[in-house]
Amino acid sequence: MQSDELVRGLLYLFLAVVGIPGNCLVIWAFLQAMHTEHQVLPADAIVLHLVSVNLLVVGVRCLLEALATFRLANIFSDAGCKGIIMVYRMARSLSIWLTFVLSTYQCLSIAPPGSRWAEARVAAARHLGAIFLVLWLVNAVISTPSALFSLGWHNGSSLMEHSINVQFCFVRFPDSLSKDANGAMQVVRDVIPMALMATASLIVLIFLYRHSQHVKNFRSSNSNSKQGSLAERRAAKTVVTLVTMYVLFYGVDNGLWVYTLTVEHTMSSSLVSDLRIFFSSLYAAVSPVVIIASNKKVSRNLICKVQEKGSQMVETTLSAA
Template identity: 65%
Template structure:
């Protein structure tokens, strides 16, 4: 096995080993919470949805890349390439948008009582199912180009300047304009929620600072939000920071692939992009486990019950 494929396989395997158990644990914790309490709070439903799409990112792309890199399975034909790239791009973009929804909802949750932001939280909570459906429809449509232009083998070499090599699959665009248009759509799809979630995080930090100033020198919280809400707010800010750093690198590499010539000659840039974007999906559940008492508590209870049995 060439050293390049071995390194690639080890990188994807590390993401799989870290990401699959982490996201599975978060999903299990919320399912146990739903079973015992018969309901989930809106913020919990968003986090559960986020863990599910992150599991898709890691399981569908990283696991299959690991199997192919170590030549354990030959699974990347035309049809499978279309399916893998489509599911990966859809779930990846959903992960971004759900992180924005989580940050926005948390911002509304800690807004001053009686403000317009606080009242808008009730509306978002009531229509959260429609928000999920809308995001699925939009991101599915934006990923449709993957079905049209993905192949398991490299096509006509004259299209080399209009294609992207993603190691086991090739994405061929009919023209330079279509390639750049698709790339611009993907960048916009990422930059828009990134901008909004950054603004929401800054507002969260502002509310936290304002509240700390109000209760400074006092023994009580003075009617402000409690410790659990502060922890949740800080966890959301941590997730957004993790996203901005990793997806910032990812989108920087994506812009590079759109501007440089003959990107089909090497899959290194595509491998780095997939690694950094999947790294968020692999690490984010551990931020959730460490900061969310509900998740932590349910996992501990499940572990104790298993030990007793």
């Protein structure tokens, strides 16, 4: 195995080792909270959905890339490439749009009661299932062309023109126009939520700054109000952190994607493909770490489970003695 293949395999393996357990832990923590509380808050439902699609991104792409690089398993045939690219691109775009939905909902949550923005937040929470369904359908339609034009690596020698190298697969478009149109559509699909969620996060940051200044000048004696304020600020900071990570990672990914579309013969460059896949999957792998560290509901359920297992081990040891 060459050194570049070893580095590629280790990078994908790192993303899989970090992302798969991390996303699974967050999903388990939210399901445990739903079981004990018998309800799920709209913000928690959005995060749970986001973590689920991030698990698809890491599992379908990074794990399979690592297995194929180390020659442990390889399902990148023509049919395998079509299925993998379809699921990966749909989950990747859903991850982007769900982060946008989360940031927008958090932005609406700071609106004063009785305002139109507060009413919009209530309406969004009421129709959250419909929002999820529309996002799935729209992103499935956008991701379909790339999947239909995907072929396995064994066909690479005949696919030099109008093709994009996605490592173990190739996406061959009928002509240059369809390739450019598909690429432009994907860039627009990513840039629009990027701009909107950055704006929403900026609004949240301004609100947090003004709120902190207000608290310094006026200390409320209501402890419940303080606790609620702290919870809202903690949730807002978590969303802002996730959005910042998104803008950084997917910004690099989209920059490389534009380079792929505009520079001739980039299909033969595996380095560009590796960098794109790595940065587009990095958010899905690292975001659960941020959620576990900042979301009290998730961390509390995980800590309780660890303590419960520790108590069971002590009881087992004592009974055996």
